[in-house]
Amino acid sequence: MAKSVKSPKMNLIRSVFGHLNAIIEVTKEVVMPSTITIHYPRERRKLPDNFRGLILFDKNACINCFRCSHICPANAIQMYIRENKYYPGIDYTKCILCHFCVDSCPTSALKPSKIHDVVFKSLDNMVVKPEDMINEPKVLREDYITVEYDFDEDLIMRRSKVKEKLVVEIDKPVRPDFVAGAANPENCIACRFCVNSCPQNAISFKLEDQQTMVFSIDIDKCTGCLICIRKCPTETLKAFRRDKIELEGNYERR
Amino acid sequence: MRGDKQIVVLDPKKYKYNWKVERPERVERSKYFGNLKTVVIDSGICSHCGTCAICPVKGIIVEDKPVDFPNWKRLCIDCGACIRVCPRYTYTPISGIGDYIEVFAGKSKRFVGQDGAMVSEFMASALEMGVIDVALFVSRDDEFRPYVVHVKYKEQLKDTRITGTKYSFAPVMPELYEIARYVDGIGIIGTPCMVSGVRKLQKEIPFYEKIKFTIGLFCTENFYYWQLKEFLAEKGGDLTKATKTDIKKGEFIIDYADGSSFRISVKELEEIVPSGCKVCQDFSAIEADVSIGSVGSKDGFSSVIIRSKIGKEVYDYMNEKGYIETDEVKMSVIQRLCEYKVKIHPYPRY
Ligand SMILES: Cc1cc2nc3c(=O)[nH]c(=O)nc-3n(C[C@H](O)[C@H](O)[C@H](O)COP(=O)(O)OP(=O)(O)OC[C@H]3O[C@@H](n4cnc5c(N)ncnc54)[C@H](O)[C@@H]3O)c2cc1C
Numbered sequence: 001m002a003k004s005v006k007s008p009k010m011n012l013i014r015s016v017f018g019h020l021n022a023i024i025e026v027t028k029e030v031v032m033p034s035t036i037t038i039h040y041p042r043e044r045r046k047l048p049d050n051f052r053g054l055i056l057f058d059k060n061a062c063i064n065c066f067r068c069s070h071i072c073p074a075n076a077i078q079m080y081i082r083e084n085k086y087y088p089g090i091d092y093t094k095c096i097l098c099h100f101c102v103d104s105c106p107t108s109a110l111k112p113s114k115i116h117d118v119v120f121k122s123l124d125n126m127v128v129k130p131e132d133m134i135n136e137p138k139v140l141r142e143d144y145i146t147v148e149y150d151f152d153e154d155l156i157m158r159r160s161k162v163k164e165k166l167v168v169e170i171d172k173p174v175r176p177d178f179v180a181g182a183a184n185p186e187n188c189i190a191c192r193f194c195v196n197s198c199p200q201n202a203i204s205f206k207l208e209d210q211q212t213m214v215f216s217i218d219i220d221k222c223t224g225c226l227i228c229i230r231k232c233p234t235e236t237l238k239a240f241r242r243d244k245i246e247l248e249g250n251y252e253r254r
Numbered sequence: 255m256r257g258d259k260q261i262v263v264l265d266p267k268k269y270k271y272n273w274k275v276e277r278p279e280r281v282e283r284s285k286y287f288g289n290l291k292t293v294v295i296d297s298g299i300c301s302h303c304g305t306c307a308i309c310p311v312k313g314i315i316v317e318d319k320p321v322d323f324p325n326w327k328r329l330c331i332d333c334g335a336c337i338r339v340c341p342r343y344t345y346t347p348i349s350g351i352g353d354y355i356e357v358f359a360g361k362s363k364r365f366v367g368q369d370g371a372m373v374s375e376f377m378a379s380a381l382e383m384g385v386i387d388v389a390l391f392v393s394r395d396d397e398f399r400p401y402v403v404h405v406k407y408k409e410q411l412k413d414t415r416i417t418g419t420k421y422s423f424a425p426v427m428p429e430l431y432e433i434a435r436y437v438d439g440i441g442i443i444g445t446p447c448m449v450s451g452v453r454k455l456q457k458e459i460p461f462y463e464k465i466k467f468t469i470g471l472f473c474t475e476n477f478y479y480w481q482l483k484e485f486l487a488e489k490g491g492d493l494t495k496a497t498k499t500d501i502k503k504g505e506f507i508i509d510y511a512d513g514s515s516f517r518i519s520v521k522e523l524e525e526i527v528p529s530g531c532k533v534c535q536d537f538s539a540i541e542a543d544v545s546i547g548s549v550g551s552k553d554g555f556s557s558v559i560i561r562s563k564i565g566k567e568v569y570d571y572m573n574e575k576g577y578i579e580t581d582e583v584k585m586s587v588i589q590r591l592c593e594y595k596v597k598i599h600p601y602p603r604y
Binding site: 181182184185186187188189190191192193208210211212213214215216217219233234235236 | 271272273274275276277278279280308310311331333334335338431435459460461
């Protein structure tokens with residue numbers, strides 16, 4: 001059913017008030033605009049501490065466990081040999097900044113940062129080597145105001161005259177400290193995959209005589225990367241909690 | 255022990271920080287595969303069971319030709335695992351019917367197989383009971399070439415390519431090593447030599463106790479696929495077009511799709527019997543949990559020898575569910591074949 005709409009009757013009072021209202025609104029916007037634009041680069045938005053930006057690397061904390069490169073869904077992490085050990089490097093042409101690597105790192109050797117405005121000079125430069133991930137890159141900063149959005153009710157923007165730190169130390173997640181132990185030595189087939197795969201050279205073997213091989217795990221050297229466990233074809237090795245071992249420990253230290 | 259690091263035992267059941275591995279003794283000064291080659295392969299007693307495919311560097315190749323490790327002088331890592339698990343490295347033949355709990359002839363009501371499809375029925379029931387998670391079966395391609403399949407659901411056994419006998423070596427053991435780390439209970443079907451391999455493996459490396467259920471097939475001899483195919487082609491048979499192969503009453507029979515069949519006396523096949531089979535005296539798979547074959551029962555039934563507790567449990571389950579029909583079995587026939595195998599396969603040979 002069609003419905004006819006009549007145009008409103010002209011009314012002098014109504015139109016005067018209408019115009020006045022419009023003028024007030026416009027003046028308000030001129031004096032104090034209600035946009036939510038951040039004037040980057042003079043202003044920066046405040047980001048959470050674990051923001052998924054450029055990834056930094058602490059070489060001393062790294063235990064060469066390959067977990068980051070295994071978990072990377074974009075296959076962006078390659079392990080590079082440095083001083084006979086493997087360290088991760090990130091290919092930013094592939095990286096999707098999901099930070100699975102950061103989350104999977106058992107020792108927090110990979111660290112998040114709030115640096116998101118990065119320019120690479122060439123595609124080759126986007127393949128970042130481990131040594132280039134250690135230091136915070138130089139960021140030319142023109143900002144002097146940090147803007148924080150407050151979403152609680154209506155959107156409010158809080159501007160403060162502070163320069164935000166782009167790399168923040170965040171607490172390391174609590175993770176159990178594992179060591180590898182030979183849970184089922186009777187399964188060992190003497191393949192030495194564990195010996196060869198250990199990045200810390202914590203597993204070694206000696207020939208006692210022609211037939212007998214004696215293997216040993218140096219628990220102090222073991223960082224709990226558990227590569228040996230992944231490599232062992234017969235489940236000889238298992239992960240134990242380091243603290244549990246101390247508790248039960250009636251073993252002699254060297 | 256000696257040295258600065260003692261054998262330290264935290265909890266003997268749980269973990270040790272030093273552990274010892276005894277590798278086997280050598281008969282000659284070469285890497286372990288060289289020893290295996292001399293003692294087992296080159297001397298012609300290798301049964302082609304494939305247990306040596308445990309090789310951690312995957313160098314030992316168990317395919318449709320004698321077992322080999324190309325370039326072993328360089329690539330063998332000298333761990334000795336192949337020799338530890340080889341059932342023929344120190345070989346004393348076993349023969350006879352062996353110990354058993356129960357013997358009967360059976361026929362499956364659910365599956366169609368070579369004879370009574372009891373092999374398929376046992377594995378299907380073991381899967382149903384949850385004794386095993388996966389069973390390794392030997393299927394065949396369009397040219398009757400055997401290959402290994404993983405059976406997880408009993409419905410898979412409706413495929414008549416998976417059931418039925420293939421008279422060729424099948425790479426069951428290499429496949430076992432591929433999956434062993436990822437499953438808990440494994441069922442294996444094999445010829446007596448493979449069953450012996452499994453038992454030796456389990457004795458040496460308890461990790462493989464995961465093989466919870468082993469079915470052994472009665473066997474006098476097995477063949478290399480290419481050799482059997484070429485030999486039969488020479489005699490006018492075509493293995494590649496077969497729908498079923500069988501050995502009955504001294505004849506090797508190929509059934510074709512059109513209902514016709516080709517027959518040849520087993521005696522003629524003698525010349526292509528691999529040398530490893532000619533020293534084997536185990537007809538009834540003595541070391542299996544359950545041994546199954548065709549002799550001793552009437553057509554359409556399989557003779558079943560139950561040897562272990564687990565075999566008995568599966569049998570009781572099948573009976574309870576009414577999955578099988580049973581019949582009498584003639585032990586004397588099986589006995590005769592056991593003796594016959596010892597007679598035709600003397601060891602030591604000379
Ligand atoms: C090489 C060989 C020689 C045999 N010789 C004799 C004999 O001399 N006398 C006798 O009584 N019985 C012999 N058998 C056993 C017989 O042929 C049947 O396999 C047995 O009766 C089981 O029949 P079924 O209907 O119960 O098995 P089915 O339910 O048909 O299942 C048989 C299963 O055996 C497995 N299988 C088939 N071929 C092979 C293979 N090459 N290697 C490993 N597994 C395999 C398959 O997984 C198949 O599912 C032999 C079997 C083989 C493989």
